[in-house]
Amino acid sequence: MRYTINFRLNGEEISMEVEASWTLLYLLREVLGLKGTKEGCGMGECGACTVQINGKSVVSCIYPAMEVDGKEVWTIEGLAQSSETLHPLQKAFIEHGAIQCGFCTPGMIMSAKSLLEENPSPTEEEIREAIGGNICRCTGYVQIIEAIKHAAEEYHGSKK
Amino acid sequence: MMKLKVKEYFKVKSIEEAINLKLQYGEKAMFIAGGTDVIVGLKNKKWSPEVLISLNEIPSLSYIKEENGYVKIGALTTHREIERSSIIEKKIGALIDAVKNLGSVQIRNVATIGGNLCNAAPSADTAPPLLVHNAFITLEGKEGRRSLPLEEFFLGPGKTAKKEEEVLIEISLPTPPKTAKSAYWKHTRRAALELPIIGVAVYLDVELMEHGKLRQVFDSPDSTWDDQLRALNESDILCKELRLALGVAAPIPLKVKELDGIVRDKRLSEQLLSEVTDVALQKAQVRDSWRGAAWYRKEMIKVLTKRLALICLRRILKEV
Numbered sequence: 001m002r003y004t005i006n007f008r009l010n011g012e013e014i015s016m017e018v019e020a021s022w023t024l025l026y027l028l029r030e031v032l033g034l035k036g037t038k039e040g041c042g043m044g045e046c047g048a049c050t051v052q053i054n055g056k057s058v059v060s061c062i063y064p065a066m067e068v069d070g071k072e073v074w075t076i077e078g079l080a081q082s083s084e085t086l087h088p089l090q091k092a093f094i095e096h097g098a099i100q101c102g103f104c105t106p107g108m109i110m111s112a113k114s115l116l117e118e119n120p121s122p123t124e125e126e127i128r129e130a131i132g133g134n135i136c137r138c139t140g141y142v143q144i145i146e147a148i149k150h151a152a153e154e155y156h157g158s159k160k
Numbered sequence: 161m162m163k164l165k166v167k168e169y170f171k172v173k174s175i176e177e178a179i180n181l182k183l184q185y186g187e188k189a190m191f192i193a194g195g196t197d198v199i200v201g202l203k204n205k206k207w208s209p210e211v212l213i214s215l216n217e218i219p220s221l222s223y224i225k226e227e228n229g230y231v232k233i234g235a236l237t238t239h240r241e242i243e244r245s246s247i248i249e250k251k252i253g254a255l256i257d258a259v260k261n262l263g264s265v266q267i268r269n270v271a272t273i274g275g276n277l278c279n280a281a282p283s284a285d286t287a288p289p290l291l292v293h294n295a296f297i298t299l300e301g302k303e304g305r306r307s308l309p310l311e312e313f314f315l316g317p318g319k320t321a322k323k324e325e326e327v328l329i330e331i332s333l334p335t336p337p338k339t340a341k342s343a344y345w346k347h348t349r350r351a352a353l354e355l356p357i358i359g360v361a362v363y364l365d366v367e368l369m370e371h372g373k374l375r376q377v378f379d380s381p382d383s384t385w386d387d388q389l390r391a392l393n394e395s396d397i398l399c400k401e402l403r404l405a406l407g408v409a410a411p412i413p414l415k416v417k418e419l420d421g422i423v424r425d426k427r428l429s430e431q432l433l434s435e436v437t438d439v440a441l442q443k444a445q446v447r448d449s450w451r452g453a454a455w456y457r458k459e460m461i462k463v464l465t466k467r468l469a470l471i472c473l474r475r476i477l478k479e480v
Contacts, residue, residue, distance in 0.1 A: 020168050023164070023199065056269040057269060062195060115265075132264050133265055134264075
């Protein structure tokens with residue numbers, strides 16, 4: 001059966017019909033065409049599909065689309081204002097070589113975004129905990145942690 | 161990309177509505193809260209409901225409060241909310257230990273404590289901590305509300321004493337005295353997204369007589385577990401109560417009963433803790449699995465029980 005839901009996606013109001021059977025990841029990728037969010041394991045274990053719901057990081061592959069009704073969702077597509085004005089996390093990931101194959105990057109950045117909004121000056125331990133649910137098989141964790149540390153300084157400086 | 165086989169999705173606004181829908185649809189329907197077990201189970205075909213009844217919009221089932229000598233946790237409270245709760249951190253240390261290492265931040269942001277219990281996995285991280293705190297749970301069904309001790313709730317892997325249409329409402333734990341603390345150890349290979357090889361929870365209530373040496377050793381950053389055990393043996397600490405519960409040691413999260421006669425009013429020592437683990441190992445039905453061998457699990461129950469008693473003592477000494 002189809003149901004009408006209303007939610008905010010990357011700052012924009014959306015009203016649409018969804019099937020009872022859709023996960024949020026299916027809705028984002030296959031219905032709305034937002035392919036930035038990735039499907040890895042599809043079982044909530046790898047973090048590639050991480051998005052932000054009401055300010056919190058969530059794995060969208062095991063999150064029912066029906067549950068975003070009335071909520072605010074951010075995906076990787078909502079971060080850069082234009083190709084010239086990247087988000088501080090995106091800039092930091094590029095500058096610190098924190099992207100290798102890039103598959104885990106959207107999820108990593110969404111987890112980091114949730115962390116920095118909650119805790120603008122995280123310790124290395126807190127960064128490690130925040131991305132503990134995001135698996136990188138190129139094993140570039142050191143650069144990723146460096147990038148998040150660096151972005152935190154910028155966040156902190158601009159009080160964003 | 162996989163879609164689910166679900167045909168209808170209800171978002172109920174009251175417990176009554178949830179019960180009535182479940183009665184109407186019977187086995188075709190399943191309750192869902194955070195969904196981190198339900199959706200995974202749907203995807204790997206562990207179950208195949210046509211109807212999901214979402215409990216997430218039932219108001220006021222998400223809370224942590226202290227009331228009339230009890231710490232009460234609403235069933236829809238997320239693991240992340242528990243992790244951040246000062247009440248839980250102060251009073252129910254073992255539960256904080258459990259939720260800090262459960263899943264990932266993404267999972268903890270949505271997974272609920274009620275869901276963790278109703279899923280009834282032998283490895284459920286929140287169960288051993290709640291068992292050692294003598295938790296009981298409140299269920300609501302068509303005949304009203306009923307409460308039962310948590311150890312009577314678990315019947316087998318994925319099986320509970322909850323009737324089909326009943327909804328888990330609340331978990332209550334007696335507020336522990338100031339001299340009692342608890343701790344949980346999830347023994348794993350990795351720090352995130354892991355199930356325990358073995359899980360051990362200890363609750364300890366003591367009367368402190370002579371404990372200067374132990375305090376000294378705890379304050380020293382370089383002290384080893386062995387140093388701490390030696391200091392414990394040289395201290396005079398009376399054990400008023402010690403409770404122990406195990407995860408992945410039986411088909412259900414296991415509360416080790418019959419400890420009272422062994423530990424009550426005895427001097428707390430390495431020897432006493434060995435007697436406790438002897439009982440625990442008699443009750444445990446550990447098995448070999450790819451996650452860990454039975455003999456190894458047994459050894460770790462012995463090691464971790466001692467360590468956890470020390471962690472409890474450290475927590476007690478911090479407050480008195």
